[in-house]
Amino acid sequence: MEFFDKMIIPSSGSTLELMKYLLSLALVIFSIYSGVLLTSSVMSFIFKIIAARKNNDNYFRMSKDYIDLITPNKTMAIGLGIVPFFSIIIIYIQIFNNFKNDIILFFLVSLCFFFVAQVLLYLYKYSFKHTSSEGNVNRTGSINTLTGLIGIIFLIFSLRLFFGLVVLSLDSGNWNFSGSLLSMLFELQVVINFIQFITLSASISSVAFIVKYFYWDKQDENINQEYINKSGIINSWIAIGFAFIQPFILLIDFYTMPDNLLNNNSYLFGMLSLIALLIFLHLAYAGVRYNNFRNISYSFYLILLTFTLIILKSQSSFSLSSGQQLLTLTDNYDKLELALLEKEGKKGPQINGAEIYNAKCTACHKFDQKLVGPPHKEVMAKYLNNKEGMVKFILNPVKVNPEYPEMPNQALKPKEAEAVVDFMFKEYGNKLN
Ligand code: HEC
Known part of the structure; x- marks a missing residue:
């Protein structure tokens, strides 16, 4: 994709890190907005059909209230829908830099469908006319119902594609995929x-x-008491019913997730989302049981929190699997910066392995003594012919020896880690037997 290549901006390590957080934020906003748009349109459509069958004004009113829920004005559609969607695509373009795949192209297809769906759903919304004198809602013609239905189908197609791509992107193994993404x-x-x-x-x-x-x-x-009670009860039960099955879905989600995409953060966010969900269920159930809908309004924030935590859980997998790629991009950027400096006849920042070692490693390591981490004497021998292996470990420590805790990541740049490893072998290499 020549065109996308032009949109790549070389970015420093900290900019890339920032982009990752922005990606999570944009995903949270977009998921909540698009999810509510989709489900409230579907509910509006369903209640409209029921109302026509039963010839009941309460159901008509509910149908209208549902579609008005997330479509108060067009600015909302742009601010919470199109803008985050676009930002997400731009960030993925930066991160997939130098990978050849069709993911971005499919994202754009999804964006087009999303746009058309929004237009159709707004048309559907405007087709409702409120006749305030009678306090009920005009039944709109079947053409407008059809507009709603097509809007919903477009939206489902767009979001199914979008979230499919987001999930596939979690695993960096998929980035080089050249077969059929659709399958x-x-x-x-x-x-x-x-x-x-x-x-x-x-x-x-x-x-x-x-x-x-x-x-x-x-x-x-105009609202009569009957409408309040009826819609309150129906909506509470819908909320409780769908929330109730979440723990099972979460369980299957964890079960089907490849192990290399799970880390402590995934479990932490998973657990927190479960706790938020249980409190939500408790409050919502108390609400219907005692006919007190005030509880439900507190629980609104809890269900939003649950959703946010679940998105953060899946983004922690992305963080994990994109780590290597972000290091490569950072390294490219540093090289570019260095080349520019040299062109101007200046020297780039000098990297001193000994200095970094003394500042960052000696708190936990000594050559022949066990501190927090193992003595170098015991671990360096295996890296004698595999210095890249040691650089890799330092950049991205993993659990090795069960007798020690996991080494925390020291946030070195690739060049710095290389310099430290060079220094360590110069200093201690001849003492290894
Ligand atoms: C906060 C403490 C801490 C700091 C700081 C630290 N380490 Fe470690 N390091 C550990 C621990 C703990 C282990 C053992 C990890 C394990 O076996 O899972 C370890 C293990 C290692 C290993 C052995 C890896 C293996 O394959 O067995 C190397 C090499 C290493 N550290 C190098 C470094 C270097 C270089 C630095 C400085 C940039 C550094 N460490 C900073 C705690 C630390």
Whole structure:
């Protein structure tokens, strides 16, 4: 993709690190927005059909309230939908730099569908007319119902593709993939993730419905008590039902995730999301049991938190598997910077292995004595003919010896780690037997 190559900006290590956080943030915003958009449109559509069958104005009203939930104005569609979506694509372009794959192209396809879906759903929304004198909602013609349906289908297609690509991108093994990306979209891991997204979004939408119409907006006089009770109860049960199956989905999600993509952060975020979810269920159930919807409004933040934590959980896998790539990009940037400096006749920053070693390693290591970490005497021999192996370990420490804790990452740049290893072998190499 020649065109995308032009959009790559060489970035320093700290900029790349920042991009990773921005990616998580944009994903959280976009997932919540698009999820609520999708599920509230589906609910609006379903209630519209039920209303037509039963000829019941309450259901019509609910159908309208549902579509109004996340489409108060067009700025919202751009700010929470298109802008984060676009940022996500730009960040992926930077990170997939030098990998040849079609992931970005498919992201753009998904973006086009997303855009069309939004236009159609806004048309659907405007087709509802409120006749305030009678306090009920006009039944709109079947053409408008069709607009809604096509909008929903476009949206499902777009989001299914989008979240499939996000899940595939978690594993750097997929970045060089040249076969059919589309067939990979049907792997269990990808499908489970989408089900998780839809069901959690449905919970969020129905809680948002209660909070928005019963607490945030002043209730207008036209609403009758019957409508309040009916929609409150229906929405609470939808929220509870979809939230209830989340622990099982999370379990399957962990089970299908490749081991090399899981670390302590994944489990931590997974656990926290479960705790938030359980408190949510407790409050929401208390709400229906005692007919007190105020509890539900507190639980709104808990279900948002649950969703956020689940996204952070999957992004910790991305962090893990993109580590090597970010180091390569950082290294490229440093080389570029160095070359520029040399061109101007200046010397680049000198890297001194001994200095770094004394500053960063001696707190835990000595040559022939055990401190926090093992004595070098015992571990360096195996790297004698494999210095790159040692550089790799220092850049990205993994658990080796069960008698020691895991070595914390010292956040060295590749050049610095090489210099430290050179220094260590110069200093201690001849003392290894
Ligand atoms: C906070 C303490 C700490 C610091 C700082 C630290 N290490 Fe370690 N290091 C450890 C521990 C603990 C282990 C044992 C890890 C294991 O076996 O899982 C270890 C293991 C190692 C190993 C052996 C790896 C192997 O394959 O067995 C090397 C080499 C090493 N460290 C080099 C360094 C260098 C170079 C630095 C400085 C840049 C450094 N360490 C800084 C704690 C530290």
